[in-house]
Amino acid sequence: MSLEDELLKQRLERVRQIQALGFRPYGHRFDFSETIAAVLQTHSPRAAEDLDANRTTVRICGRLQTIRRMGKAGFAHLSQGGKQIQVYVRKDAVPEKDYELYQLLDLGDIIGADGYLFRTRTGELSLHVEKLHFLSKTLLSMPEKWHGLEDVETRYRQRYLDLIASADVQQVFLTRARIISSLRRQLESRGFIEVETPMMQPLYGGAAARPFVTHHNTLDIDLYLRIAPELYLKRLVVGGLERVYEINRNFRNEGVSTQHNPEFTMLEFYQAYTDYEGLMDFSCELLRQTAIDATGSAVVAYQDDTLDFSAIRRYTMREAVIEFWPDAATRPNEANVADPDWLSLHSRQPSAGEKLVDIFERVAERKLIQPTIIYDYPVETSPLSKTKESDPAFTDRFEIYAAGMEIGNAYTELNDPQEQRRRFDMQIGMRERGDEEAHQMDEDYIRAMCYGLPPTGGEGIGIDRLAMILTNSKSIRDVILFPLLRPEGPIGLADRLRSLEL
């Protein structure tokens, strides 16, 4: 018999023993008086004498993280919400059945305890247990107490186990939640309303990407999982919802990497009557405050660097190429980066604009460790942005970079329907030449624009990448609870349980 079978059998036997003692092996409800975190926060400053003189009783619950039994007494650590407190159970201090229960406890069981607070000889704040409650049985063994769960694949597949084993992992996802609530709070305080637009779309658009396809049975139509909410959000601005935002998933049928997951979370917001310059100022404040709300400071450690979100730099794309040029001897000047011949020397892309973007990506992108806004993008790569009045080869568009990654993309929205129709026509042409990522004609979107889209600034911020930076995570999978993995194959647990059921 394998160990795991043996263990399962033992634990199921314990379930029966616990029941025989008069406890429910799987509890229904437990009204604790405080969380463990609250107990620690309130009572950690108190000295042993104070605790003894002013007895404080609490009722707590959590998962058993350690057990140290010593004959007629013992210690254990209970963990809840990433915090833990020691409990002390002695035979002569609890009802007889409670002590028998204590002897049946396994690591990972969820229990409740009533008792009073005290300090042990070594000074650790602990609960002197007077009554035990059993709340839920664990049938499988916990990860090793010292190293925790290290196997990356298991951590992603069984995130619940990762969360049990590592308070740091809980912390990452708490921080992620704080990021999202900070963004919501900031947007709401500026009059933005949260909306939800279709995730299943008959036409997909708003980005250059391949979609996932799904099917609706009754209507018998194929639908696409959205690659971006952009075109729907702008319809809402046409309708008079002048400040809207959506925080939700986008789906792009692409490979995975440390910076890409096929489903990822994006904040998109649209503000009528502003432009990309207004959005730049807003973005800087938004990111600064989010960093503070998430980490306590606008200055954030990321891997080997220290990123300062209170001082976001700004360069035009041309300036960035000059600034980050690797070799002082060949560094271009302002005339060079605007010169088609110079651009051709350094890139084989078909147009001047694409050449500039290509050079920028190779020269500058990875060096944009400090939070940086890059603005004024060539029109060729920006099909939904308004062109610059002063130079129609460029658009009123910027992207935000940090830690060498793109984390945001924003522009003054194109709001001339005739121009938008021309750009769709251009995309259709690209599509016919085999570009699977080119936009389809979205005639309803054109129709909406024909009713008049006010001047509008729109922006998208990649929540996962922002969460990576603000939690100092190297891989996007470390900030997504259940990243996409190939299926793992049969587990065999149902069979085992079936065979052990009496």
Added chain:
RNA sequence: GGGCCGGUAGCUCAGUCGGUAGAGCAUUUGACUUUUAAUCAAAGGGUCGCGGGUUCGAGUCCCGCCCGGCUCACCA
């Protein structure tokens, strides 16, 4: 998709030149009423990712496949 690395007990990991598969934690039994990686004594636990091949003999060498990580490419 290419390159590199990995998959051995529930967990964390060793495993030499191809020669009886190991440790710590966890588990089981016993001792122990302020321990804290508790301690002490003993025991049980293995489809060495899967499938072939070479060999008297394969965790180890060869081939194929599966799963994962890093990286390049693709991709914003």
